[in-house]
Amino acid sequence: MIIGVPKEIKNNESRVGMTPAGVFELVKNHHKVYVQSTAGEGSGFFDEDYLEAGATILQSIAEVYERSDMIVKVKEPIEEEYGLVRQGQVIFTYFHFASSVTLTRAMLKSGAICIAYETVEDTDGTLPLLTPMSEVAGRMAIQQGAKYLEKPKKGRGVLLGGVPGVAPGRVLVLGAGVVGTQAAKMAAGLGAHVTILDINMKRLRYINDVMPSHVVTEYSNEFNIRKHIQTHDLIIGGVLLKGAKAPNLITRDMLKIMRPGTVIVDVAVDQGGCVETTRPTTHEDPIYIIDDVIHYSVANMPGAVPYTSTVALTNVTLPYVLELANKGWYKACEEDLALHKGLNIIEGEIAYKEIAETFKWETVVA
Numbered sequence: 001m002i003i004g005v006p007k008e009i010k011n012n013e014s015r016v017g018m019t020p021a022g023v024f025e026l027v028k029n030h031h032k033v034y035v036q037s038t039a040g041e042g043s044g045f046f047d048e049d050y051l052e053a054g055a056t057i058l059q060s061i062a063e064v065y066e067r068s069d070m071i072v073k074v075k076e077p078i079e080e081e082y083g084l085v086r087q088g089q090v091i092f093t094y095f096h097f098a099s100s101v102t103l104t105r106a107m108l109k110s111g112a113i114c115i116a117y118e119t120v121e122d123t124d125g126t127l128p129l130l131t132p133m134s135e136v137a138g139r140m141a142i143q144q145g146a147k148y149l150e151k152p153k154k155g156r157g158v159l160l161g162g163v164p165g166v167a168p169g170r171v172l173v174l175g176a177g178v179v180g181t182q183a184a185k186m187a188a189g190l191g192a193h194v195t196i197l198d199i200n201m202k203r204l205r206y207i208n209d210v211m212p213s214h215v216v217t218e219y220s221n222e223f224n225i226r227k228h229i230q231t232h233d234l235i236i237g238g239v240l241l242k243g244a245k246a247p248n249l250i251t252r253d254m255l256k257i258m259r260p261g262t263v264i265v266d267v268a269v270d271q272g273g274c275v276e277t278t279r280p281t282t283h284e285d286p287i288y289i290i291d292d293v294i295h296y297s298v299a300n301m302p303g304a305v306p307y308t309s310t311v312a313l314t315n316v317t318l319p320y321v322l323e324l325a326n327k328g329w330y331k332a333c334e335e336d337l338a339l340h341k342g343l344n345i346i347e348g349e350i351a352y353k354e355i356a357e358t359f360k361w362e363t364v365v366a
């Protein structure tokens with residue numbers, strides 16, 4: 001199969017859909033890979049690296065789309081790319097169709113087969129191509145939180161690890177899923193005292209089993225949240241209700257009972273946030289302050305660490321890319337139920353029920 005890797009042209013996107021290691025594997029399996037010149041630069045991979053791995057470098061994005069049977073990228077195609085997508089071409093990337101009717105219509109019109117990273121789903125209900133980004137965001141949340149706790153950044157002036165003779169900082173983690181677990185692990189590693197809350201007892205049992213004793217689990221309810229926000233320096237929001245807006249666990253009035261300089265990193269901002277006062281921010285302007293409480297709520301946290309994010313993402317996408325390339329999309333999706341769940345659009349037809357429901361359309365195939 002001929003596989004194309006275009007450069008991402010969405011604003012502020014430095015990740016790339018395939019690393020030289022991925023090219024090497026595909027070429028070893030007798031496929032041809034076209035990579036657009038400088039596609040990997042933002043993540044620290046240069047044209048020479050791709051050439052050495054066996055890729056052919058093309059100068060323009062149009063050539064990459066025109067010559068490839070399958071396009072592997074990171075973000076959904078943006079308007080400039082709509083006209084480049086061809087009938088029968090496989091596009092394997094994050095799409096998030098439900099958030100854009102324009103994109104959905106454009107991909108339906110193109111006649112392409114759109115397989116969305118975010119809906120590839122294992123039999124246990126986990127989303128293997130979303131997990132690595134949550135891992136990145138969870139770990140990064142502590143790094144960012146620690147920074148904004150510093151006085152020059154308007155924080156409480158607390159060092160998370162403390163020092164001999166001074167108690168460590170206190171981190172409250174809301175949600176013990178992927179983000180929450182990784183955040184708790186990082187905070188614990190720094191020596192902070194960690195309290196982690198969830199409504200899922202299985203998750204709390206797991207955390208209790210695997211974390212050191214300075215990570216304390218508690219059931220998530222308003223009483224406990226009100227109690228802990230008064231004594232914790234850094235609060236991480238890592239709550240998710242699948243397919244719904246995140247619940248407002250910290251309401252506007254609660255900010256008043258927090259100590260000045262407390263930092264909230266609401267990772268769940270992409271689902272509306274679990275703090276009432278959360279609104280999306282950017283890496284250029286990541287924080288704002290309400291009632292002396294610092295809010296950090298960047299909607300694409302992994303974008304700040306493109307090297308780590310690209311490698312983490314492509315580690316998990318490559319096995320699927322290989323399946324698609326070796327078997328063709330139809331057989332690969334027929335034989336792999338996880339990949340089958342990724343089918344969102346097939347040559348002009350919606351193949352994922354929830355997208356049709358979002359737009360109140362009737363056509364669903366597959």
Ligand SMILES: NC(=O)c1ccc[n+]([C@@H]2O[C@H](COP(=O)([O-])OP(=O)(O)OC[C@H]3O[C@@H](n4cnc5c(N)ncnc54)[C@H](O)[C@@H]3O)[C@@H](O)[C@H]2O)c1
Nearest residue numbers: 134137175177178179198200220239240268271299300301
């Ligand atoms: N901002 C970013 O850049 C970025 C990056 C990656 C993920 N995210 C977002 O982070 C959020 C968390 O993702 P995840 O992968 O950890 O999800 P997850 O499903 O692994 O974990 C969510 C957890 O929240 C828990 N939860 C639900 N209701 C709760 C409540 N009332 N109190 C406490 N816990 C509750 C669930 O039981 C679950 O354990 C999602 O909204 C995701 O989209 C954001």
